Amino acid sequence: MAQWRIRDFHPDDVDGILHLWEELRSTEVEPVYGLAEVLASCEKDHAVVAVRDDVVIGAAVGRAAHAQGWIVFLSTSVAWQRRGIGGAMLAALEKRMAPLGLSKLSVLLPDAQLRTDAFAAQGFEAKQNLRYFERRIPVQRKELGPLAQLGGRVLPRGLWEAIGGMGEEKDLLERRLVMPLAQPDLADRFGVVPPSAVVLFGPPGTGKTTFARAIASRLEWSFVEVFPSRLAADPAGLAGALRQTFTRIADLEHAVVFIDEVEEIAVQRGGEPPSAMQGVTNELLKIIPTFRDQPNRLLVCATNFIRALDTAFLRHGRFDYVIPIGLPDAVARESIWRRYIPQQAAAGVDAAQLVARTDGFSPADIEYAARTASQRALEEALSTADRSPDEAEGPSHAHYLAAIAATRATVSPEVAAEFLEDIDRIARV
CATH class of the missing domain: 3.40.50.300 (P-loop containing nucleotide triphosphate hydrolases)
Structure with missing residues (x-):
């Protein structure tokens, strides 16, 4: 479970944008767009923010001009850099601007800005000898x-x-x-x-x-x-x-x-x-x-x-x-389990045992067992009179074992055996 989340910009986030702006300038990087332009685009165009406990730790702002979109501001608080937040904000901003039918997204960066990994990770490409990045939108407006x-x-x-x-x-x-x-x-x-x-x-x-x-x-x-x-x-x-x-x-x-x-x-x-x-x-x-x-x-x-x-x-x-x-192998089952186990509960869960106990489970079976464990843990937390639900750490290892025991595998041994026969007779790879 991420320690931060991304949501649309709210007018109350202006102070957070100002803080990010000043923090960026303190690194001797002068943004290409002025503060007034950034704030205007926050209100009238498209903007998302990354927040932790309702504190703004990052922001991405964009505007459209005909068929081209421009990233006018992207910044992540220094304490939260190198965690993929910049790339996630760019992806969220592109999703919100997708209905405009843009043919490309572009960004102009100051020469002093050295870190461009968030743009590269989202498919933007450097052009000529300029610090200019653009990303082609695969689906054109006419489509x-x-x-x-x-x-x-x-x-x-x-x-x-x-x-x-x-x-x-x-x-x-x-x-x-x-x-x-x-x-x-x-x-x-x-x-x-x-x-x-x-x-x-x-x-x-x-x-x-x-x-x-x-x-x-x-x-x-x-x-x-x-x-x-x-x-x-x-x-x-x-x-x-x-x-x-x-x-x-x-x-x-x-x-x-x-x-x-x-x-x-x-x-x-x-x-x-x-x-x-x-x-x-x-x-x-x-x-x-x-x-x-x-x-x-x-x-x-x-x-x-x-x-x-x-x-x-x-x-x-x-x-x-x-x-x-x-059916997923052990590596895949572990990856699926870790997708559904809340971060705060992970330390108390033996993922290796869950993987072993779910041999023969499909991804859908594992998801069902994981969600069942979370639901039962939540219900127990809400029904416990001697402590607040906020004190609960989430589902325990016992919750997951109980959920696995109560989950019937979708694929029977007979179906699994027939699948292996079909691979020999029909598969063409």
């Missing part, structure tokens, strides 16, 4: 309308890095998908054709959706999730709505398109009389080759039941890879 109609969005940066453990899966996806798509010119030099469509398969709750979202975040492409259940209500019917959806996706410059539980619309064909879903499967099989002809696109289909998919659906030429996503 925002079609993206909104599709129910798509631009995901926050950092989702890829946030996936703990799962090293083999991340390395495979990085090499097979992300690298060729992110560096198409380099891939072309080696004769590598960037992938256009992949299937992720594995037991329920193993993180297939998380990986699809993380790939879009890593590439900084628009993310569009197609929900067959919603399309089924369209007057054009499921097959027609599916075709219309992919036609609109063609208006996007870059896109990761995600279909979860794809077995719903790509079932095995056959039988007499033919099922109503066979027409939908046929339509999807027609859509994929057209989709593959469009550059800067990636279709990610996920399924818990790879055996239920139509055999023609998985053949070479439609999907570049069929990649298994299994």
